[in-house]
Amino acid sequence: MKRIRIEPAWSFTDEAGNRLDPQLFGLLQGIHRSGKLTEAAAEAGISYRHAWNLLNKWAEFFGASLVKMQKGRGARLSPLGDKLLWARQRVSARLGPQLESLGSELNLELQQLLEGVEPVLRMHASHGYAVALLPRFAHDFQLDLQYCSPAEALAALNRGVCDVAGYHMPTTATQGPLMQSYRRQLRPRSHCIIRFITRRQGLMVGPGNPREIAGLADLTRGDVRFINRQQASGTRALLDILLRDAGLSSQRIPGFELEEYTHSAVAAYIAAGMADVGFGVEAAARQFGLDFLPLASEHYLLLCQRRSLTEPSVKRLLEMIRGEAFQAAVRELPGYTLDRCGEVCSVDELFGTAQAS
Numbered sequence: 001m002k003r004i005r006i007e008p009a010w011s012f013t014d015e016a017g018n019r020l021d022p023q024l025f026g027l028l029q030g031i032h033r034s035g036k037l038t039e040a041a042a043e044a045g046i047s048y049r050h051a052w053n054l055l056n057k058w059a060e061f062f063g064a065s066l067v068k069m070q071k072g073r074g075a076r077l078s079p080l081g082d083k084l085l086w087a088r089q090r091v092s093a094r095l096g097p098q099l100e101s102l103g104s105e106l107n108l109e110l111q112q113l114l115e116g117v118e119p120v121l122r123m124h125a126s127h128g129y130a131v132a133l134l135p136r137f138a139h140d141f142q143l144d145l146q147y148c149s150p151a152e153a154l155a156a157l158n159r160g161v162c163d164v165a166g167y168h169m170p171t172t173a174t175q176g177p178l179m180q181s182y183r184r185q186l187r188p189r190s191h192c193i194i195r196f197i198t199r200r201q202g203l204m205v206g207p208g209n210p211r212e213i214a215g216l217a218d219l220t221r222g223d224v225r226f227i228n229r230q231q232a233s234g235t236r237a238l239l240d241i242l243l244r245d246a247g248l249s250s251q252r253i254p255g256f257e258l259e260e261y262t263h264s265a266v267a268a269y270i271a272a273g274m275a276d277v278g279f280g281v282e283a284a285a286r287q288f289g290l291d292f293l294p295l296a297s298e299h300y301l302l303l304c305q306r307r308s309l310t311e312p313s314v315k316r317l318l319e320m321i322r323g324e325a326f327q328a329a330v331r332e333l334p335g336y337t338l339d340r341c342g343e344v345c346s347v348d349e350l351f352g353t354a355q356a357s
Contacts (some may be wrong), residue, residue: 004110006099007099007223008091008095009255012063024051024054024058025052025088026043027044027046028084028085029043031075031076032082033151035074035075035192037069037075040075064080065080065081066080066084086271087272089288090212090268090269093260093276098147100145108139113257118140119311119316120144120313121316121317122162123144123146123166123302124144124145124146124147124152124162124166125146125147125165125302126149126150126168126234128263129264129283129284129333130164130197130300130336131145133330134320134321135328139320141316143317150166151232152236153166154303157191158204162199163305163314164194164304165302166192166302167182168199168299169298169301170238170241170296170297170299171297172296182346188346188348190305190306192303192346193302193345193346193347193349194302194317194318194321195336195339195341195345196343197299197300197336197339198299198336198337199281199297199298199333199343200282200335201280201296202295202296203277203279203292204277204285204290204292205270205290206273211276211277215295216243216248217248219248219253222254224276224330225277226254226255226258226278227269228256228266228279229260229263229280235280235281236250240331259322263281264284264287264288266279266284267285267287270288270290271289271290281333282294283333283334283335286334294335299339316344327341
């Protein structure tokens with residue numbers, strides 16, 4: 001199957017018009033990970049000599065080295081190399097969901113043209129690591145996956161714009177605005193729930209937790225810089241619930257007004273030293289080498305019309321998420337667990353379970 005994949009591209013140009021195509025981000029990533037130029041070159045698929053040439057070319061271009069070699073101790077990124085690497089990762093983390101959504105639209109058009117008509121499943125969902133795995137395992141049907149906020153996903157389902165909506169809710173019962181909003185959009189007579197996964201959310205902090213952050217109360221300290229998620233996100237809604245339950249005012253949190261749009265973008269922001277702490281899933285923290293303080297668990301659920309369960313595309317989605325290949329991939333995600341994945345239940349049953357938790 002031929003697929004379009006859209007990725008950000010970098011290009012640097014100096015005042016003299018010299019242009020440098022940055023081919024060595026993979027090399028920088030390898031050096032950051034292993035601390036050895038030989039291993040980094042092998043991972044990047046280039047020779048050791050070519051790796052040296054790239055590093056020297058970049059150093060000449062910027063007027064500063066990107067890597068510091070230490071005899072007997074391998075290699076490590078210079079401040080410039082480190083900043084370039086984290087800048088690239090931050091851009092990818094921020095733009096990734098939008099580019100994946102656009103790629104999904106283009107792939108749908110391409111596949112229908114080249115391969116004929118297959119069952120199409122239109123899914124609108126809150127972005128997450130487990131959801132991002134779905135296109136890799138979607139066989140015998142075409143998955144049109146569009147990322148949006150949970151509220152937007154549920155509204156799209158009710159308008160008939162999508163077949164399945166992905167959203168998340170705390171595992172413990174709450175009577176706050178989030179659950180009231182879900183109650184207004186869920187229709188027990190016509191909707192049904194497809195169980196998916198459960199994931200941990202908490203505070204992401206720098207390696208070794210240098211600010212010695214122990215909980216939400218520490219976010220109000222003057223020496224702690226916070227990076228937030230956007231207001232429409234389900235993660236922001238969960239954080240608001242936790243702050244309210246703890247009796248903490250968001251106005252006392254330095255940086256609360258600063259927002260990023262994905263878990264990985266928050267983690268990249270912290271890893272770059274631009275903030276001390278953020279709130280998100282454990283998988284993002286581990287991806288960027290951060291420490292993680294778990295605070296809450298939440299269900300990630302899929303919602304569809306009851307009548308859609310007989311549709312070929314929904315049947316194949318259920319087969320896929322119940323399958324060992326997909327579930328094995330989910331087990332590799334830190335902080336993610338399979339919670340009766342693929343089981344169908346009613347809206348009332350789900351909320352009854354939440355109330356009993």
